[in-house]
Amino acid sequence: MDKLNLNQHISRQFNRELEDVRNRVLAMGGLVERQIGDAVRSLVENDITLAEEVIEADRQINDMEKEIDEECNLILARRQPAASDLRLVLSIVKTITDLERIGDEAERIARLAIRLAESDRPSKAYREVEHLGRHVRSMVREALDGFARLAPEVALKVAREDEVVDAEYDAIMRQNITYMMEDPRNVRRTLDMSFVARSLERIGDHAKNIGEYIIYLVEGKDLRHAPIEEMEKEIGESAPREQG
Amino acid sequence: MDKLNLNQHISRQFNRELEDVRNRVLAMGGLVERQIGDAVRSLVENDITLAEEVIEADRQINDMEKEIDEECNLILARRQPAASDLRLVLSIVKTITDLERIGDEAERIARLAIRLAESDRPSKAYREVEHLGRHVRSMVREALDGFARLAPEVALKVAREDEVVDAEYDAIMRQNITYMMEDPRNVRRTLDMSFVARSLERIGDHAKNIGEYIIYLVEGKDLRHAPIEEMEKEIGESAPREQG
Numbered sequence: 001m002d003k004l005n006l007n008q009h010i011s012r013q014f015n016r017e018l019e020d021v022r023n024r025v026l027a028m029g030g031l032v033e034r035q036i037g038d039a040v041r042s043l044v045e046n047d048i049t050l051a052e053e054v055i056e057a058d059r060q061i062n063d064m065e066k067e068i069d070e071e072c073n074l075i076l077a078r079r080q081p082a083a084s085d086l087r088l089v090l091s092i093v094k095t096i097t098d099l100e101r102i103g104d105e106a107e108r109i110a111r112l113a114i115r116l117a118e119s120d121r122p123s124k125a126y127r128e129v130e131h132l133g134r135h136v137r138s139m140v141r142e143a144l145d146g147f148a149r150l151a152p153e154v155a156l157k158v159a160r161e162d163e164v165v166d167a168e169y170d171a172i173m174r175q176n177i178t179y180m181m182e183d184p185r186n187v188r189r190t191l192d193m194s195f196v197a198r199s200l201e202r203i204g205d206h207a208k209n210i211g212e213y214i215i216y217l218v219e220g221k222d223l224r225h226a227p228i229e230e231m232e233k234e235i236g237e238s239a240p241r242e243q244g
Numbered sequence: 245m246d247k248l249n250l251n252q253h254i255s256r257q258f259n260r261e262l263e264d265v266r267n268r269v270l271a272m273g274g275l276v277e278r279q280i281g282d283a284v285r286s287l288v289e290n291d292i293t294l295a296e297e298v299i300e301a302d303r304q305i306n307d308m309e310k311e312i313d314e315e316c317n318l319i320l321a322r323r324q325p326a327a328s329d330l331r332l333v334l335s336i337v338k339t340i341t342d343l344e345r346i347g348d349e350a351e352r353i354a355r356l357a358i359r360l361a362e363s364d365r366p367s368k369a370y371r372e373v374e375h376l377g378r379h380v381r382s383m384v385r386e387a388l389d390g391f392a393r394l395a396p397e398v399a400l401k402v403a404r405e406d407e408v409v410d411a412e413y414d415a416i417m418r419q420n421i422t423y424m425m426e427d428p429r430n431v432r433r434t435l436d437m438s439f440v441a442r443s444l445e446r447i448g449d450h451a452k453n454i455g456e457y458i459i460y461l462v463e464g465k466d467l468r469h470a471p472i473e474e475m476e477k478e479i480g481e482s483a484p485r486e487q488g
Contacts, residue, residue: 062469069466073334080324090317093334097341177432184425191421191438198442222313225306 014079018088021071022148025092025099028064029144032099033137035061035106036203040133043113043196044126051117054110061103065096084220091217095147098206102140105199105206112192112199119189125172125179129193132168132200135161139207146211152218152235155211159228165204172197258323262332265315266392269336269343272308273388276343277381279305279350280447284377287357287440288370295361298354305347309340328464335461339391342450346384349443349450356436356443363433369416369423373437376412376444379405383451390455396462396479399455403472409448416441 035054042051072089075081081089139158146154176194179186212224215235223231279298286295316333319325325333383402390398420438423430456468459479467475 059469066466066468073330076320076334077326077330082321086317086321090320090337093337094341097338173435177435180424180431180435181428184428187424187431188421191417191424191435194435195442198439222310224310225303 011079017071017075017079018085021068021075021092022088024064024068024071025095026144026148028061028068028096028099029140029147031057031061031064032102032106033140033144035103036133036137036140039106039109039113040130040137040200042110043116044130046113046117046121048114048117051110051113055107058103058107061100065100068096069093084217087217087220091213094213095210098209102203102206105203108199109196112196116189116192119192125175125190125193128168128172128175129196129200132165132172132197135165135168136200136203136207139165139204140210143207143210143214146214147217150214150218152215155208155215155223156228156231156235158211159208159231162204162208163228165201169197169201255323261315261319261323262329265312265319265336266332268308268312268315269339270388270392272305272312272340272343273384273391275301275305275308276346276350277384277388279347280377280381280384283350283353283357284374284381284444286354287360288374290357290361290365292358292361295354295357299351302347302351305344309344312340313337328461331461331464335457338457339454342453346447346450349447352443353440356440360433360436363436369419369434369437372412372416372419373440373444376409376416376441379409379412380444380447380451383409383448384454387451387454387458390458391461394458394462396459399452399459399467400472400475400479402455403452403475406448406452407472409445413441413445 035057038050038057039054041047042054072093075089076086079085139161142154142161143158146152146158173194176190176197179190209224212222215221215223215231219234221234223234226234279301282294282301283298285291286298316337319333320330323329383405386398386405387402390396390402417438420434420441423434453468456466459465459467459475463478465478467478470478
């Protein structure tokens with residue numbers, strides 16, 4: 001499998017195009033990351049104005065996805081890239097799909113924040129969601145950082161953290177069932193909080209997907225749906241096991 | 245914008261490759277459609293064996309996605325397609341991502357069916373989910389049919405039906421809140437049923453996405469995130485408004 005090398009194109013113009021589209025992905029990722037943080041903050045701090053800003057900013061993310069997609073199509077049509085350049089373009093097409101869907105989840109959280117703004121606020125439940133939000137946001141940041149540095153070992157780290165996130169999500173859901181059973185007046189609010197947790201858990205899945213595209217991009221191996229053990233073997237890297 | 249024409253390639257081998265990959269997408273779509281039906285049936289009929297089959301068959305869907313993706317990459321690398329051929333390959337790459345995620349939702353439903361198999365069974369709630377399941381399954385079928393016939397007007401029909409699905413989902417959720425408030429013993433089961441409804445609602449979103457890729461494929465226009473009115477205008481088609 002050819003090695004990834006972004007600086008050996010005959011055409012300097014082509015180099016600039018690839019560099020430009022990579023930078024755009026990182027800019028889109030930065031905005032998506034901020035949306036996660038703002039959505040959770042609007043919920044925790046009961047800030048309806050911020051929630052409305054998150055909903056509004058999602059249109060910007062959608063536009064960025066379409067623009068980057070269009071740029072990738074043009075590169076494919078004009079430059080007819082092969083090997084690692086082709087993998088770069090294809091992994092970008094996939095990455096922005098996941099980023100756009102993370103944006104959708106942030107928007108869903110902001111809409112729930114507006115609905116929840118009128119409810120009573122049990123501080124503990126919000127603290128747990130805040131923690132989960134910070135965790136998945138840092139996973140998205142790591143995945144994007146791995147994409148920027150072309151560092152496939154990041155995929156492994158994010159996949160491991162996704163397992164921790166799933167466990168955190170399960171704990172929140174068990175707690176929520178207890179709240180709802182204790183008092184019928186908790187049902188509506190707790191159901192909304194459950195959907196917030198679900199959205200955050202999905203964001204973790206998307207971060208994991210982005211990590212898998214880095215492996216494909218750098219190593220040319222498609223490890224989607226593979227168990228973590230196979231990922232470890234293929235990357236041939238024994239990163240220290242970190243827990244979020 | 246060049247017109248889509250799949251039968252004018254200098255190379256008959258290239259024709260065969262494109263035809264083959266299209267057929268594979270339709271085969272994958274057929275399996276995904278069956279998974280939706282089986283998952284909902286396993287829930288409604290309390291059939292744990294069938295639910296386990298759905299979970300097992302999801303691996304097949306994952307494999308199909310990877311194989312088709314690989315074939316698309318090879319076509320891009322070897323044939324360097326342009327214009328409508330390039331759009332066909334790119335819309336396939338996107339379509340199979342949505343199909344794979346529909347498969348994931350079906351698997352989630354099957355897992356919930358296994359957990360719910362031990363609960364009491366209020367027939368009305370199951371009837372509503374069954375109805376929603378039939379509806380989103382027919383949307384997936386229509387979207388795939390539109391892909392096979394290169395019929396962009398199908399996108400409009402599926403987008404309209406997605407609005408009906410969203411309303412059906414909201415009605416189920418309101419009903420579920422009432423169940424949970426009436427009796428704490430309903431909480432756990434009804435929460436699971438809510439997640440089934442949520443998965444079905446998401447399948448509707450994915451069907452809508454597939455419809456949008458048909459417009460891109462046939463018309464070369466990217467109408468993702470566009471309101472239905474814009475879709476109507478761009479397709480220039482006034483299909484009769486059908487409700488599911």
